[in-house]
Amino acid sequence: MNASPRSVAVGGERPYSIHIGPGLLGDAGLLTAALRGRHVLLVSDDTVAPLYLQGVRETLQAARPQLKIGQHLIPAGEASKTLHNFGGAIDALAALGATRDACVLALGGGVVGDLAGFAAACWMRGVDCVQLPTTLLAMVDSSVGGKTAVDIPQGKNLVGAFHPPRAVIADTGVLRSLPARELRAGLAEVVKYGCIRDPLFFQWLQAERAALLAGDDAALAQAIARSCEHKAEIVERDPLEKGERALLNLGHTFGHAIETAQGYGAPGNDNLNHGEAVAVGMVLAARLSAALGMADAADTESLRTLLQAYGLPTAIPAGLTPETLLQHMRLDKKNIAGRLRLVLWRGIGKAEVVPDVDEAAVLDVLRGG
Ligand SMILES: NC(=O)c1ccc[n+]([C@@H]2O[C@H](COP(=O)([O-])OP(=O)(O)OC[C@H]3O[C@@H](n4cnc5c(N)ncnc54)[C@H](O)[C@@H]3O)[C@@H](O)[C@H]2O)c1
CATH class of the missing domain: 1.20.1090.10 (Dehydroquinate synthase-like - alpha domain)
Structure with a gap:
């Protein structure tokens, strides 16, 4: 086994690739390949953003100086996957003046991915979303397949949409900063595939x-x-x-x-x-x-x-x-x-x-x- 980059293709009506490997968040070619317009909204949480957001932002801006990049940060954790924070992402897209060729970049775990994906599904009835998963759980599960949602007190993921990403870029290097408990949580979803x-x-x-x-x-x-x-x-x-x-x-x-x-x-x-x-x-x-x-x-x-x-x-x-x-x-x-x-x-x-x-x-x- 080696740890060099690999990719998995997801077929269907809107095919896309899942790129997996160390250091991919610094790969300007990969990050910009999926961008069609000039507007990018980076969505992240307040644990992941201080670690990785600036780097992604600088890589994008250096590769495409004309990009207009906005950001929307939410507090880390499941309690943030709310209609309120979804509304915040929509407000951020409006403030950016995002047009229909805009792209939402979801930098974080499944909470950020689900919320950002849902905002992308709804803004102007659907703009692109690229998933940049930073937890093992998001890399093996939530970033792939296009299910997006937020929770309401009555139940999890009850408000959402199917909205496949344009690409998934899983930089395995970021798993080094992931707390051990979160790594184990991701391994539960890995075990799931064996069970199924x-x-x-x-x-x-x-x-x-x-x-x-x-x-x-x-x-x-x-x-x-x-x-x-x-x-x-x-x-x-x-x-x-x-x-x-x-x-x-x-x-x-x-x-x-x-x-x-x-x-x-x-x-x-x-x-x-x-x-x-x-x-x-x-x-x-x-x-x-x-x-x-x-x-x-x-x-x-x-x-x-x-x-x-x-x-x-x-x-x-x-x-x-x-x-x-x-x-x-x-x-x-x-x-x-x-x-x-x-x-x-x-x-x-x-x-x-x-x-x-x-x-x-x-x-x-x-x-x-
Ligand atoms: N859409 C789907 O198909 C699907 C599938 C499975 C799960 N989910 C959803 O995913 C969510 C769970 O995702 P999760 O387990 O990634 O939780 P999470 O997004 O809350 O992340 C877990 C914690 O790890 C922190 N973190 C993330 N990346 C880090 C990094 N690289 N270094 C340090 N800290 C980091 C986060 O800030 C957070 O505190 C749930 O809401 C679940 O419903 C969705």
Whole structure:
């Protein structure tokens, strides 16, 4: 394995490339390749901006002196993925005088990517967006596929749009400043791809644990590229989540319910971030699959062991009642006609969408921890 740049193509009606490699945020050619007009809005958060925003801005301005570059910064964290901050991004586009050939550059994790992407989807009914993901989670998942959204108190990602990026530029060098807890959260989404459709990748993740946790460049680049290949293949066939794409939500209905019940607060001892909530959610989905007779309980144990080896939580945090979680699960976007529709599995690498899951069985699993 080597850590030289690589790219993954996402096909479909609006094809684009995901570029992966160290130092890419300093690559003026790559950064400007997707720009069509003179207006650029850089969206970032107040943790990422002091580290990387000025560099990106200078690279762009040096390569294209005529560019008019604006910026919109939000406080770091899930609590910022709001309609209010979305409105701020729209105001920033208006202040810039952005025309229909403008480009929104999303420099940050999934929170920035989702919010900036949604602003790009709405400004003048849609301008370009280039994703510059800076967390592992954003590199392997949220920057790819065009789902954009903000949260409201009633639920996560309930207001949003499908708006594929024009390019994704994942500079793996920035992962060096990522807190270990956030790296682990991204690894939860990486494990997800193994669980959904790739048992060999699941095994590889068992073998490469030490390298990945230590932030080994080559191992991380391999994990990102493999994850992006999986996501690209699925979203290319099903961009609007009419079928197969729902599989990418393994663990997410449970996970989103946990996040919503916690109120999107800053991650603390009991307050999980998105990747951690997905880790717990995948274990709950595996347990429910076993309870429904779809899968072997031994697979749940393999998953739990792997997630624990990556330092991820596998049980519902204290203080959240099963009834509250079920209530939040009822508002999940995958549900149809008031019936719970969940992604479950038949074992490692064999996820499937199950319509009309019995709520009593779900409650039993939620009660069991
Ligand atoms: N659109 C999609 O398809 C999709 C898929 C998965 C997740 N998501 C969304 O993504 C969000 C979670 O994303 P996330 O885990 O990236 O969270 P995040 O954006 O909140 O980033 C996590 C933390 O890491 C900090 N950070 C980011 N990059 C850094 C760096 N290089 N160095 C130091 N600190 C850095 C951020 O400031 C933040 O405090 C959730 O809102 C989730 O709903 C969307």
